[in-house]
Amino acid sequence: MNAARILALDFDGVICDGMAEYWQTAWRTYTQVWQLERLEPSPGVAEKFRELRPLIEVGWEMPVLIRALSLGISTDRMQSSWQRIRDRILADSRLSGVKVSQQLDAVRDSWIEQDLTSWLGLHQFYPGVVDLFKDLPNRKIQPVIITTKESRFVTQLLQKEGIELSSEFIWGKELKRSKIDSLKQILDRGAKKSPAVWFVEDRLSTLTKIATQPELESVKLYLADWGYNTPLERAAALQQSRIQTLALADFATLGGTAKKGTAGKTEAADLVT
Structure with a gap:
């Protein structure tokens, strides 16, 4: 890595x-x-x-x-x-x-x-996520939040949990930028360093669109199975070679094994190597 x-x-x-x-x-x-x-x-x-x-x-x-x-x-x-x-x-x-x-x-x-x-x-951070965020600097991992929520709300919620993340790394609704374009910009900014980029999203349709972009072939895509998706969407994700489903316990530790389909398509999530 x-x-x-x-x-x-x-x-x-x-x-x-x-x-x-x-x-x-x-x-x-x-x-x-x-x-x-x-x-x-x-x-x-x-x-x-x-x-x-x-x-x-x-x-x-x-x-x-x-x-x-x-x-x-x-x-x-x-x-x-x-x-x-x-x-x-x-x-x-x-x-x-x-x-x-x-x-x-x-x-x-x-x-x-x-x-x-x-x-x-009225907002609850998922179990283990706050501790993960606070430990990311020790793991030399830079988080970038790409969301349709306004950045100011994200900042307030993070600060409530004692998480300080520079506005440079919170890309919200006000930027009017698609997640595809945001990921391309991340790659462009880090082109000289060839960074490894992972993207965790709970909407299968978003990940499916990203998977069609040749420029984003190097980005590892993960469907958060604890998020706002359905059993049918999670089952569909198992059949897509570019998308791995990720359990909350594995995400919270940035490790473990992602779940793949039943046709021999088992891959390690390998988020820490």
């Missing part, structure tokens, strides 16, 4: 479980965008929201998901046609993703300004 080692990480669903915050912020935004008088969700909506959270690629989709649930759209339909349903709801409501995103950010900003402690308290 080369001396320059870079651990690129998604944030939500890999480092931090923010499901409770997602639900609360999404519900508050939903009631405002659709101007509802009813301020309490119907029974079971929160549970279905959690089940369908893996469908969400960008935060503004969360209130739209609640809207779909309120309209009685079935789980099966959403799992097979989420983007089409999402776009139809926006059109019928004369909304745009930008407008919903702005409202979502306003709700979150107001909450943080008025009660930062309660907002931070």
